[in-house]
Amino acid sequence: MSNRSIITTKDISVIGIPFNGGQPREGVQGGPQKIIEHGLLEQLDTMGWKSTYQPNDDVNQLCPVSDPVVMNLKNPKYVSAVTNKVAQQVLESARSHDKFVLTLGGDHSIALATVSGIFGAYPDACLIWVDAHADINKPETTDSGNIHGCPLSFLTGISTNHPDFQWVKSVVKPERLTYIGLRDVDDGEKEILKELGIKAFSMHHVDKYGIGKVVEMALDAVNPNRDLPIHLSFDVDALDPSVAPSTGTPVRGGLTFREGHYICERLHETGLLVATDIVEVNPALEDEESAFRTVQVACSLARSCLGESLL
Numbered sequence: 001m002s003n004r005s006i007i008t009t010k011d012i013s014v015i016g017i018p019f020n021g022g023q024p025r026e027g028v029q030g031g032p033q034k035i036i037e038h039g040l041l042e043q044l045d046t047m048g049w050k051s052t053y054q055p056n057d058d059v060n061q062l063c064p065v066s067d068p069v070v071m072n073l074k075n076p077k078y079v080s081a082v083t084n085k086v087a088q089q090v091l092e093s094a095r096s097h098d099k100f101v102l103t104l105g106g107d108h109s110i111a112l113a114t115v116s117g118i119f120g121a122y123p124d125a126c127l128i129w130v131d132a133h134a135d136i137n138k139p140e141t142t143d144s145g146n147i148h149g150c151p152l153s154f155l156t157g158i159s160t161n162h163p164d165f166q167w168v169k170s171v172v173k174p175e176r177l178t179y180i181g182l183r184d185v186d187d188g189e190k191e192i193l194k195e196l197g198i199k200a201f202s203m204h205h206v207d208k209y210g211i212g213k214v215v216e217m218a219l220d221a222v223n224p225n226r227d228l229p230i231h232l233s234f235d236v237d238a239l240d241p242s243v244a245p246s247t248g249t250p251v252r253g254g255l256t257f258r259e260g261h262y263i264c265e266r267l268h269e270t271g272l273l274v275a276t277d278i279v280e281v282n283p284a285l286e287d288e289e290s291a292f293r294t295v296q297v298a299c300s301l302a303r304s305c306l307g308e309s310l311l
Contacts (some may be wrong), residue, residue, distance in 0.1 A: 001015055004269065006272055007098065009099065011049070011050050011051075012100040013051075013086075014051050015093065015103045016054065016055045016057075017104065017110045018057065019061065019109070021082065022075070022147040023107045023109070023149075028048065029106065031056070031105060031279075031295075031298070032106060035298050036055075040297050041053060044303070047308060049306060051095065056089075061171065068299050071162050071163075073139050075147065079147045079164075083113035084248075086103075086113035086116070090103065090114050090117025091120045094274065095121040097274075099275075104278055104281075108135055109151055110279060114231070114275065115171065116168060116169065118231045118240040119171035119172065122231075123222075124228050125176070125230065126176040126223045126228050127231070128263075130238045131238050132184050133151065133182070136158070136189050136192050136245035137188060138159050141188040142188075144303065148280075152177070156196070157205050168257075175221075178199045180238070181202070183203045201214045201217065212257075217309070219246070229273075230270065232263075232277070233277040233279070234278050234301060236279070236280050236297065236301075237251060238254055239256075239257070239297065244293070245286045245292050245293065246286045246291040246293075260297075264301050268306065281294055283295060
């Protein structure tokens with residue numbers, strides 16, 4: 001365990017990003033509100049956290065009248081406008097270095113906002129990306145054109161020439177990015193990971209070494225001295241669909257309930273975790289009970305990041 005904690009208060013900024021423009025399925029924009037309705041803020045209060053909540057219910061007003069495909073990407077102007085706005089909110093919340101930032105998505109294109117904001121406040125941070133997918137497609141190689149599969153190509157500086165994302169800076173060095181839980185990676189993404197030497201731990205590694213060893217290997221890769229701030233971006237599709245069924249791109253063979261929570265518990269334990277995203281909760285998919293289970297898991301992951309433990 002770290003002998004210091006970067007966030008020394010129990011203040012937390014909870015930022016909702018009810019946004020679905022980075023992918024084609026309706027409903028994911030309802031994830032933040034469902035998580036709040038499930039009582040997350042009250043749960044954090046019970047844990048001793050003092051929270052402020054920015055719901056961003058007005059982001060749909062940023063949707064342009066015309067938003068044609070540009071360089072193979074769908075809805076680029078809408079995604080850019082929303083994420084640029086929220087990046088400033090995240091930066092303002094994080095820059096004092098005494099407030100934890102928890103963002104609730106929304107699809108994973110919102111990482112353009114969250115990572116930009118957190119790394120603006122903590123330039124030496126590292127990023128742990130828990131996901132079934134690598135989300136590092138380049139605009140010219142993405143098969144779907146959905147921006148939720150591309151944010152890391154912009155944030156790492158691989159993609160720099162899209163006219164709608166010139167505001168996104170190359171803030172994440174490849175040696176400061178690692179993945180846990182990958183199991184559905186495009187061929188082009190595999191090439192990028194190899195070329196840049198990005199450490200990635202798939203479900204094969206979880207099966208082979210166990211989640212405890214994998215988390216330590218991930219930390220060794222991006223934070224070897226255990227002295228850098230950590231930003232965790234957690235896509236609920238990293239979990240097996242039996243655990244979190246209400247998500248847009250489920251892939252069988254994912255993390256168990258306990259494996260997902262262990263990641264959050266261990267990162268909290270370091271004292272270095274300064275921000276967490278929880279994304280891709282889509283309560284409009286599946287049935288009511290499946291949606292409830294997924295929202296419930298999202299809340300418990302957040303609590304684990306903030307200090308809830310089994311004993």
